[in-house]
Structure formats: C-alpha cells, structure tokens
Amino acid sequence: MEDGTVERVRPRDRILETARDMFHKHGIRGVGIDAITEAAGTNKMTLYRHFESKDDLIIECLRATACSANAMWEKFETEHPGDKLAQLHAWVRMAADCLMSDSRGCDMANAAIELSESDHPARRVIKELKQAQRDRLVALCRDAGVGQAELLADTLSLLLEGARVSLQSVGAEGPSAQFVRMAEGLIASFKAR
Amino acid sequence: MEDGTVERVRPRDRILETARDMFHKHGIRGVGIDAITEAAGTNKMTLYRHFESKDDLIIECLRATACSANAMWEKFETEHPGDKLAQLHAWVRMAADCLMSDSRGCDMANAAIELSESDHPARRVIKELKQAQRDRLVALCRDAGVGQAELLADTLSLLLEGARVSLQSVGAEGPSAQFVRMAEGLIASFKAR
C-alpha cells in the first residue's frame, strides 16, 4: 500500500503544485510564501531549500504550466494522428473549454502584467515559452494547409489572449462568449483563400 | 499670469494624475501610497483627505481613464463628422498607435487581472466601463453599415485586448505586430457580406 494518507508526494512537488494553483487564483503578488507553505502542508524553510527565492519559484511554476500545455499538444496528435486540421479544431475546442471552466486567464500573461518590472527574471522565461506556443500554432496552421499560416495563427492567438482577459474584465457575457464562432469563422475564411 | 511655478494645480488633481501614471507603469499592487504622494509633491494626509482609501483612489483613476477614452470617441466624431466608417478606421489607427507607443496595456484589464479578489469594489466599475466601451464600438460598427455589427465589434475588441497583453508577454515582434492587418481585413470582410 502506498501509505494511507493522501500525501506520499515529495514536499517540493507539493509546493510547486500548490504555488501554481494559488498564483493562478490569487495572482503572484497576491499570495505570500507563508500562505503557500501552509497550504502545501509544509514550512518556509523547506521551500527555501528547494527554491532560491520567490522569483525562482514563480519561474518554476511557469515552466510547469508550459509543460502542461505541451501535454495538450501531444494529446491533439494522439487523438487526431496526422490530421492537422482536426487538431486545429481541437485547439479551438480546448481553448473554449478553458474559457468556460476557468475565469482567471493565462498564467503567463497574468504574470507578465503583474511583474511590471521590465528586467524581472520571469519575463525572459515568459517570452520564451509564449514564443514556443506561437511557433507550434503557426506550424499547426501551416500543416493544416492554410495559406498565410502565420497570420491565422497570430490572429487566433490574439483572440484567445483577448478572450481570457475580457473574461476577467467584462465577464462571461462579454465578447469572449463569441470566441468559438470567431475562431471557426476565421479558420474557414483562411482555408477558402 | 497664472503663477510662475508649474504647480498651480490642486493637490487632488496632481495625486490623481500621478497615481494614474504610476499605476499604469508599475501596476496597482506595485506602487504604494507613499510613492504616489511623494511623486505628486504632497503627502499622505492630503491624499487621505481627498480619497477614502487606496481602493477609492484606484476607482477614481479608472474613471479618469474612461473619461480620457470618451474624449477619444468625441475626437473621432469631430474629425470625421457623420462618416462612421472613417471613424471605425480611426479607431483602428488609434488602437495601433496605442500599441506602438505604450507597452503596458489597458489599465482596466490590468486592474482586473491584478485585483484578483472577486468582490473587489473596482471590479464593478471595470465591468461597467468596459461594457460602455463595447456598446460604443458596437454602435459604431452598426452605423458604419456592417452586418453582424456585434460580432465584428466583439472580434475587434478581443483582438485589441489580446494585442495589448501579447505585447507584454511575447513582445513587440509577436502577434500584436499584425494587429492593423487583422483589423482592417476583418472590417473589409464584414463589409463585403
């Protein structure tokens, strides 16, 4: 038996997962180290033995988020092997689900907004990871046989980013409610050219 | 003569303008009352005589921002009286200029992200003001003779919102660089239907 209690996970992983959840819900500046360690069922010293600083923890959380996102991309491939157009539609569906089930937006974008200092170490990481996401979407559009793949990918990116933000400022009844319609319309329109 | 020194403005207005600028640049949670009052050339007591709390100051700043935005809309009307389509193109140009000259995005959206507490008093105000902006854009699209005016307006809204946040996370070379092309393409496409 792997221990009766729920906790057979290493403190480091518990901290990382808890921090990710709390940063997402309350914002980076809105949650302190003490709150994280307490929620993770550990203490401050243990956290600082695994992470150099709060900034370091933030960066590791963002990397973990990017890792989850990569898992999504792999799921698209396994669920629609070789069918890039179906994968693109799956991307739209995934984005819509994300909008419906979670009203706190994209961790990377939120972090970029919250960490206003232009030389914050997390900024470099955010830019890298966001760029990687963009590249994947561009490749997907291209492989799906779309002319002007970059333009379509960038448009879809902005739409999703905007929908996530709009969801937080205007609410669910706002412009973000039409995301799927917009995205599907765009894909059809680009395919037709 | 209206006084030799630069400061013939009331402390309240100086505080409001300074706070607006600093909130915009460093984020709401990233700037304290002391920093604002010092930059405004006054002191904490004077601030608290004019504003109930920091939250109150935040709300007043957002209202001031909305007021500036309304001035923009009036400028569109005076510069292109009656020509709603020209005003719509002017909106796109204004948005693009905003993207080029300022990389810190929309104060309301940023505030909505930073103030993660769902019952924060500013949230109501943000929603109201954003809704008003949306209504104006929908009306403009409709009066410009576009079918599906709501859909176009919402799409343009999301594109701009997304471009503003993408500018902060991916940078100026990212998807936001194509904003004008996307927006103009959309308008043309909606007009053609």
Added chain:
DNA sequence: TCATAACGTTACAGACCGGTAACACCCCAG
C-alpha cells in the same frame, strides 16, 4: 545499526504596507 540527508519548528530580522493622530502653517474670505 548508524551516518546522513531531508524535513519541521520557532524565532527573528528588516523592510514595506495602508491608514491615523496631533499639531503647525498659510492663505484667502469675511
């Protein structure tokens, strides 16, 4: 069994935060 590394506990440092109290000042209206 026993050394060693990981983990937990308590206490603390130093800084910053929002907000208030008490009091001195200055300038303009009456």
Added chain:
DNA sequence: CTGGGGTGTTACCGGTCTGTAACGTTATGA
C-alpha cells in the same frame, strides 16, 4: 484683523512581506 479650511510635517500603529538562523526530528539507505 481674524478665523477657518486646505495643506504640510512628524510620528506612529498593526500588519504583512521575503528571507535567514539555529536547532530538533524523522526517514532513508548502505
């Protein structure tokens, strides 16, 4: 001249923040 409202100054409160020190406890694995 006078009084009062708007303003500036200083000091302070209680709280929270990141990060560290010192020491005790537990688990692991050779």
